[in-house]
Every structure is written in structure tokens, then in C-alpha cells.
Amino acid sequence: MHFDIFTLFPAMFAGPLDDSIVMRAREAGIISLALHNIRDYAEGKHAITDDYPYGGGGGMVMKPEPIFRAVESVLALAPRWADQPAAAPASQPIPIILLTPQGRRFDQSVALELADHPRIALICGRYEGVDERVRRHLCTDQISIGDFVLSGGELAAMLIVDAVTRLLPGALGAEQGAADDSHATGLLEYPHYTRPPDFRGWGAPEILLSGHHANVQRWRRQQALLRTAQRRPDMLETAWLTDADLAFLARLEQEPELAERYQAGL
Numbered sequence: 001m002h003f004d005i006f007t008l009f010p011a012m013f014a015g016p017l018d019d020s021i022v023m024r025a026r027e028a029g030i031i032s033l034a035l036h037n038i039r040d041y042a043e044g045k046h047a048i049t050d051d052y053p054y055g056g057g058g059g060m061v062m063k064p065e066p067i068f069r070a071v072e073s074v075l076a077l078a079p080r081w082a083d084q085p086a087a088a089p090a091s092q093p094i095p096i097i098l099l100t101p102q103g104r105r106f107d108q109s110v111a112l113e114l115a116d117h118p119r120i121a122l123i124c125g126r127y128e129g130v131d132e133r134v135r136r137h138l139c140t141d142q143i144s145i146g147d148f149v150l151s152g153g154e155l156a157a158m159l160i161v162d163a164v165t166r167l168l169p170g171a172l173g174a175e176q177g178a179a180d181d182s183h184a185t186g187l188l189e190y191p192h193y194t195r196p197p198d199f200r201g202w203g204a205p206e207i208l209l210s211g212h213h214a215n216v217q218r219w220r221r222q223q224a225l226l227r228t229a230q231r232r233p234d235m236l237e238t239a240w241l242t243d244a245d246l247a248f249l250a251r252l253e254q255e256p257e258l259a260e261r262y263q264a265g266l
């Protein structure tokens with residue numbers, strides 16, 4: 001999968017995408033990244049990429065011309081003009097995603113949807129944001145990473161690259177898997193323990209040391225259900241639950257001491 005990232009600050013990407021799972025996925029050819037400096041597509045001696053907002057007010061707005069030019073040139077799109085009919089969505093198969101706090105909320109299902117594309121383009125805004133014509137006439141999608149405002153779209157782009165990459169086949173290595181991750185199953189993930197079995201008097205649950213695979217699986221499922229019921233009960237409304245899950249949740253409600261025992265990891 002290939003990510004084209006359009007930004008005024010490409011240097012910000014050095015580091016977070018140069019290590020660990022994302023870097024290994026890059027080295028293995030599972031993903032590739034191209035950082036495109038929007039300033040390189042600005043005209044004139046000063047390569048200006050922002051200007052004062054029409055109507056006044058504070059801050060600057062990213063100009064449309066360099067962003068259109070950058071995206072059209074990198075994605076080899078014919079420049080569009082207002083008097084041309086809009087292209088059919090199918091004729092632009094590469095999603096052109098504007099990062100904005102006004103977009104649809106990024107979550108695991110959006111990550112899965114993006115992971116299906118061989119190539120996506122991410123546009124990072126700065127200052128007060130981008131000229132509205134970028135959103136209306138260039139972008140095919142708008143994504144927010146949450147109800148808060150960042151100083152720029154770069155951190156949002158890195159977050160999307162990371163979350164999407166871990167979903168791609170081979171990215172996590174053979175021994176790991178994203179299948180049990182929180183949100184992948186519609187539940188929060190169960191707790192993890194590792195060596196030593198006793199740390200300062202706090203033991204790891206016996207069942208995890210038992211080597212009994214079926215019991216471990218049942219314990220993990222029940223812990224995931226308990227966590228989700230306690231921390232994110234809203235998720236249970238849409239999670240896919242078996243009869244055994246529903247019976248366990250009903251027992252938790254009827255027997256509060258059971259929830260306490262399970263919370264202690266027993």
C-alpha cells in the first residue's frame with residue numbers, strides 16, 4: 001500500500017515512521033510512503049502557501065493553488081475547472097483525504113476501510129486550515145482523529161499510517177496479530193501478563209500459566225467482555241456476541257462479586 005502525504009512540514013515525519021512496525025513494513029515492501037512538500041508546488045520567488053482570510057479574522061489560510069497543483073501532479077490527475085462537470089467518483093480511485101477536525105471520525109472500521117486501498121493521499125492542513133475549495137473540489141474524503149484541534153494534520157497522518165499499516169497482511173509478523181486488538185473484535189482487549197509470575201507479591205493469573213489453551217481462551221474472552229462492560233458499555237450494543245457471551249454478561253450483572261473476582265484477574 002502506498003501513502004502520498006502532502007504537508008508543509010515533511011521533516012516532522014522523520015522518526016515516528018522510521019522505527020518499529022511501520023519501518024519494518026516499509027523495509028518489507030508492505031507499505032511505501034512519499035512525502036510531498038506543498039511549498040515545492042507554490043509559485044513565485046517566495047513560494048507563498050498561505051494568505052489572510054477573506055472577511056478578516058485572525059490566522060492564515062492555506063492557499064488552494066499549491067495544494068491542487070501538488071495533488072494533481074503527484075496523482076497524475078487532469079486539472080479540473082469549475083465549468084467542467086464533476087468526474088464520476090469511480091474515475092478517481094485514489095482516496096484524497098483531507099485531515100480536518102470537521103471530518104468523519106477515524107476509528108478501527110475506517111482504518112480497515114482504508115487498508116483495502118492500494119494507495120491513498122493524505123493532505124495535512126496548517127494554520128486556520130485550507131481554502132474551502134480544496135475540501136469541495138479536490139478531496140474525496142475528510143477525516144478527523146478526534147474531537148480536539150491539533151496545530152496541523154501531520155500527527156493525524158502519522159496516526160492513520162500506523163493504524164492502517166498494522167492491519168496489512170504480514171505487517172505484524174507471524175507470531176502477532178491484530179485480530180484480538182481492542183476494537184478489532186468490537187470489544188476492548190483482555191489484559192496481558194508476562195514474566196515474572198510473581199512481581200512484588202502481585203501474581204499473574206494461574207489460568208494463564210496453566211497451559212490449558214481452551215481455558216485461556218475462555219478467560220480472555222470473559223476478561224474482554226468485563227472490561228468492555230465496565231469501560232465502554234456503548235461498544236456492547238454493536239459487538240457481535242455469542243449466547244455464552246450474553247450469559248456471562250447477564251451473570252456479571254446479577255453477581256457483582258463475580259465482576260470483582262474477574263477484575264482481580266482470577
Ligand SMILES: C[S@@+](CC[C@H](N)C(=O)[O-])C[C@H]1O[C@@H](n2cnc3c(N)ncnc32)[C@H](O)[C@@H]1O
Nearest residue numbers: 099100101125128129144145149150152153156
Ligand atoms: C489549527 S487546525 C485548524 C482548525 C480549523 N480552524 C477548525 O476549527 O476546523 C490546523 C490543521 O490541523 C489539522 N487538524 C487539527 N485537528 C485535527 C483533527 N482532530 N483531526 C485531523 N486533523 C486535524 C487539520 O489539517 C487542520 O487544517
